[in-house]
Amino acid sequence: MDSGEEDRVTKTSSDPVAPSGEKAAEPVVWTRGLRMRYGTTDVLRGVDLRVNRGEVLALLGPNGAGKTTTIEILEGFRRRSAGEVRVLGVDPDDGDEAWRARLGVVLQSWRDHGKWRVRELLDHLGRYYAPYGTPHRPRPYDTDELLALVGLTGRGDAVIATLSGGQRRRLDVAVGLVGRPDLLFLDEPTVGFDPQARREFHDLIRRLADLENTSILLTTHDLDEAERLADRITILAGGVIVAEGTAEELARRVSEVAEIRYTLDGRPHTVSVADATAYVRELFARHGEAVGDLEVRRPRLEDVYVAMVREFESGRRTEAPSGLVEAVR
Numbered sequence: 622m623d624s625g626e627e628d629r630v631t632k633t634s635s636d637p638v639a640p641s642g643e644k645a646a647e648p649v650v651w652t653r654g655l656r657m658r659y660g661t662t663d664v665l666r667g668v669d670l671r672v673n674r675g676e677v678l679a680l681l682g683p684n685g686a687g688k689t690t691t692i693e694i695l696e697g698f699r700r701r702s703a704g705e706v707r708v709l710g711v712d713p714d715d716g717d718e719a720w721r722a723r724l725g726v727v728l729q730s731w732r733d734h735g736k737w738r739v740r741e742l743l744d745h746l747g748r749y750y751a752p753y754g755t756p757h758r759p760r761p762y763d764t765d766e767l768l769a770l771v772g773l774t775g776r777g778d779a780v781i782a783t784l785s786g787g788q789r790r791r792l793d794v795a796v797g798l799v800g801r802p803d804l805l806f807l808d809e810p811t812v813g814f815d816p817q818a819r820r821e822f823h824d825l826i827r828r829l830a831d832l833e834n835t836s837i838l839l840t841t842h843d844l845d846e847a848e849r850l851a852d853r854i855t856i857l858a859g860g861v862i863v864a865e866g867t868a869e870e871l872a873r874r875v876s877e878v879a880e881i882r883y884t885l886d887g888r889p890h891t892v893s894v895a896d897a898t899a900y901v902r903e904l905f906a907r908h909g910e911a912v913g914d915l916e917v918r919r920p921r922l923e924d925v926y927v928a929m930v931r932e933f934e935s936g937r938r939t940e941a942p943s944g945l946v947e948a949v950r
C-alpha cells in the first residue's frame with residue numbers, strides 16, 4: 622500500500638513556503654505535490670491543498686477520486702507515497718498524541734459499542750482528551766452540552782444499538798467533536814440524514830466554524846450541501862485538483878451569463894444576459910405590471926462540477942487546468 626514510499630520528497634523545513642511551525646496565519650492543512658500510489662495505480666498525482674483557520678473546505682469528486690485517501694493521509698492514518706504535508710503545523714507521519722488530540726474525525730459510521738449507552742461512550746472517549754485541554758479550549762466537551770449540540774438531548778441513556786440511523790449519525794458527529802477539535806474531518810457526514818437533520822447539521826457546522834474557529838474539511842456528494850456550507854470548494858478528479866474557489870467563483874468560471882425567465886402579458890420569455898440587474902430594471906421600467914413569474918438563474922456549482930468531471934472522465938484532459946485553478950486562487 623505504500624509502494625511509492627521510495628519516491629518520497631525530502632522534507633524541507635527551511636523552505637520559505639512551507640509552514641515550519643504553527644502560527645495563527647498559517648494554513649491548518651497544507652499539502653504540496655501530495656501523491657499516493659496503491660500498487661501500480663496512482664490515486665493522487667500531485668495535490669496542493671490548503672485549509673485556513675476557521676474555514677470550511679468541501680472536497681468534491683466522483684467515486685474513487687481519492688477523497689477518503691486524502692483525508693486519511695491528513696489524519697495520519699495512511700502514509701503518503703510522496704509530497705509535503707502539514708496539518709496543524711506538523712507532518713502527520715510524525716504526529717504525536719497531543720497533535721492527534723486536536724483532530725476530530727467523523728468516519729463513515731460508528732459500528733462498535735452497540736451495547737453501550739450514548740453517554741457512557743462519550744464520557745469514555747472524552748477522558749482521553751482531558752490532558753490536552755487548555756483554558757482557551759477546554760477538553761473534552763461537557764457531555765450534556767455535546768448532546769444538545771448534535772441534537773441528541775434526551776438520548777444520553779439510550780443503548781447505542783437502539784438509535785435510529787440518523788441518531789447514530791449524530792452520535793458519529795458527537796464522537797468526532799468530543800475533544801473540541803481544532804480541525805474536524807467529516808467524510809460524507811450527512812448520509813442518512815432526513816432534511817431537517819441535514820439543516821440542523823449545517824447550522825452546527827457553521828456554528829463550529831464561526832464561533833469556535835474550528836477548521837473543517839468535509840467530503841460530500843451533495844453539491845447543495847457544499848454550496849451552502851463551504852467557504853471554499855476543491856474538486857478532485859483523476860488524482861489532481863481540477864477546480865477550486867468559492868461556489869460563486871467556480872460558477873463564474875463556467876459562465877458569466879445569467880438566464881432570466883419571465884412572462885409578459887402571460888407569454889413566457891427566456892433570455893441570457895451578462896448584467897441581470899440592469900436587464901430586470903429595464904424590463905420593469907418598460908412593462909411594469911405586465912411582467913410576471915420572474916426568475917433569475919445563475920450557473921450553479923452543479924453545472925461546474927458536471928462540466929469539470931465529465932471532461933476528465935471522457936479522457937480529454939489528463940492534467941489539471943492550471944489556468945482555472947490559478948484563476949480562482
Ligand SMILES: Nc1ncnc2c1ncn2[C@@H]1O[C@H](COP(=O)(O)OP(=O)(O)OP(=O)(O)O)[C@@H](O)[C@H]1O
Nearest residue numbers: 622659660664682683684685686687688689690691
Ligand atoms: N487500501 C487500498 N488499496 C488499494 N487501493 C485502494 C485502497 N484504498 C483505496 N483504494 C483505491 O483508491 C482509489 C481512491 O479511493 P478513495 O476511497 O480515496 O476514493 P473516494 O474519492 O473517497 O471515493 P468515494 O466517493 O467512492 O468514497 C479507488 O480506486 C480505490 O479503489
